[in-house]
Amino acid sequence: MAYEESDTVEANRVTDWVNDWDWLDPAWGSNAIEIWNSVREQCPMALTERYGRAFMPVTMEAVSAIANDTVNFSSIFVSVAQPDAIRRPAPPITSDPPDHHGHRRLLLPSFSPRRIAEMEAELREYTQQLIAQVRAKASDSPSAGSAGSAGSATADAAAQYSQHIPVHGIAQMIGVPDSDADLFRDWIYRNFQLAPRDNKVREQVTAEMRAYFFDLLDKRAAEPQDDLATLITNAEINGEPVADELKVGYLLLLLLAGIDTTWSAIGSGLWHLATNPGDLARLAAVVDDPDDMLWLTFTEEVLRYYAPVTMGRKVIGDTEIQGCPVRAGEQVLVTFPAANHDPLAFEDPHEFRIDRAENRHVAFGLGIHRCLGSNLARLEMHIAFHEWVRAFPNFALDTSEETTWTNGQIRGPRNIPVLLEG
Ligand code: HEM
Numbered sequence: 519m520a521y522e523e524s525d526t527v528e529a530n531r532v533t534d535w536v537n538d539w540d541w542l543d544p545a546w547g548s549n550a551i552e553i554w555n556s557v558r559e560q561c562p563m564a565l566t567e568r569y570g571r572a573f574m575p576v577t578m579e580a581v582s583a584i585a586n587d588t589v590n591f592s593s594i595f596v597s598v599a600q601p602d603a604i605r606r607p608a609p610p611i612t613s614d615p616p617d618h619h620g621h622r623r624l625l626l627p628s629f630s631p632r633r634i635a636e637m638e639a640e641l642r643e644y645t646q647q648l649i650a651q652v653r654a655k656a657s658d659s660p661s662a663g664s665a666g667s668a669g670s671a672t673a674d675a676a677a678q679y680s681q682h683i684p685v686h687g688i689a690q691m692i693g694v695p696d697s698d699a700d701l702f703r704d705w706i707y708r709n710f711q712l713a714p715r716d717n718k719v720r721e722q723v724t725a726e727m728r729a730y731f732f733d734l735l736d737k738r739a740a741e742p743q744d745d746l747a748t749l750i751t752n753a754e755i756n757g758e759p760v761a762d763e764l765k766v767g768y769l770l771l772l773l774l775a776g777i778d779t780t781w782s783a784i785g786s787g788l789w790h791l792a793t794n795p796g797d798l799a800r801l802a803a804v805v806d807d808p809d810d811m812l813w814l815t816f817t818e819e820v821l822r823y824y825a826p827v828t829m830g831r832k833v834i835g836d837t838e839i840q841g842c843p844v845r846a847g848e849q850v851l852v853t854f855p856a857a858n859h860d861p862l863a864f865e866d867p868h869e870f871r872i873d874r875a876e877n878r879h880v881a882f883g884l885g886i887h888r889c890l891g892s893n894l895a896r897l898e899m900h901i902a903f904h905e906w907v908r909a910f911p912n913f914a915l916d917t918s919e920e921t922t923w924t925n926g927q928i929r930g931p932r933n934i935p936v937l938l939e940g
Contacts, residue, residue, distance in 0.1 A: 547923030688776030693745025782930020786824030822879035825855035914940025
């Protein structure tokens with residue numbers, strides 16, 4: 519499905535990132551790291567009036583102060599948006615204490631290291647099938663041998679590869695069919711790329727997702743299966759059944775949080791390798807050993823350097839962040855990706871070091887809302903990188919085409935044109 523970016527985007531481009539930031543500006547997608555670095559040289563937090571009054575912290579100190587303070591910052595509004603945007607509960611990410619704990623405890627066991635490790639063999643097999651499809655399409659493609667690709671077969675490592683793996687992973691866990699994957703990708707696009715600017719799109723896409731998941735709850739109530747949808751259908755907290763509204767919220771969150779986040783991280787890692795042949799050669803040299811430490815340090819450095827997820831909070835108590843006063847009713851970003859580039863937190867943060875030994879990045883967040891799916895995300899990333907490099911140890915970016923990056927809450931390459939035999 520094709521979508522047009524809004525015509526008003528061009529007219530509203532940001533010229534002053536310190537006093538008028540906008541995470542929906544196209545420059546956020548392509549230049550976010552430079553933007554955060556330049557703001558950080560001037561102050562710890564930027565301001566905008568575009569969403570009502572909203573702040574954008576760029577230091578580890580500010581980001582961690584917000585994420586760890588659930589008294590003054592509420593997650594009920596978990597994304598900075600237009601003040602009149604409708605918000606529906608998607609626990610635990612939209613829950614504050616004391617409710618948060620019960621919702622999180624209900625879902626946590628399904629994401630334990632042991633449960634996720636059990637998925638490895640199936641996910642690897644699925645990923646190998648994707649690679650086979652990429653090869654088959656490349657050899658059929660009329661573009662193989664064209665002037666633009668200098669004789670090498672081409673592929674889109676986002677559309678044909680990274681965008682599929684996390685959909686498959688979370689669909690398997692929830693218990694929804696892979697054949698609905700296009701529907702899920704469409705929801706994600708509308709939810710993260712269009713809805714922030716357009717409340718009508720938000721209402722429409724939310725209604726479609728809710729109808730799908732209410733129906734799923736009905737199906738599992740009638741016929742239980744061994745999956746997360748059934749666990750959620752039967753959910754109780756402290757012996758009391760959870761309301762259907764909240765059950766749908768869990769499902770909606772797991773689907774949205776489980777897909778775009780990880781495909782952006784996988785895509786960023788592949789884009790990095792496509793543009794950094796030295797790092798690709800180092801991984802290719804250890805391709806026979808998927809347990810080599812370099813796969814692990816590479817995955818963690820991708821998470822630090824290209825962290826895809828920025829969250830939001832609503833200020834509920836007047837307070838200050840790094841000396842800057844904020845008042846109840848205002849909004850703040852929780853700019854985890856910007857904190858990952860703070861020179862006070864990391865040695866040479868501007869350098870992508872494939873073997874960075876100490877890497878206490880905050881890509882998965884901090885505090886009580888720290889990512890529930892981090893084990894799954896790491897497994898999917900590790901398999902995706904390893905299988906791709908094994909198949910295409912010399913791939914490179916096809917510079918005859920442009921890569922565009924998504925902006926807003928989840929940042930990653932939307933397309934990754936590559937030459938399979940760079
Ligand atoms: C590279 C991939 C991922 C990144 C970078 C990421 C990042 C994050 C971040 C930053 C948070 C904190 C939210 C906040 O403070 O408001 C979070 C929470 C969460 N993530 Fe992830 N995530 C990823 C993958 C996943 C996956 C695969 C799932 C599986 C469904 C998932 C499920 C969740 C859930 C349920 C929460 C809410 C936890 C809570 O509120 O207690 N995430 N994630």
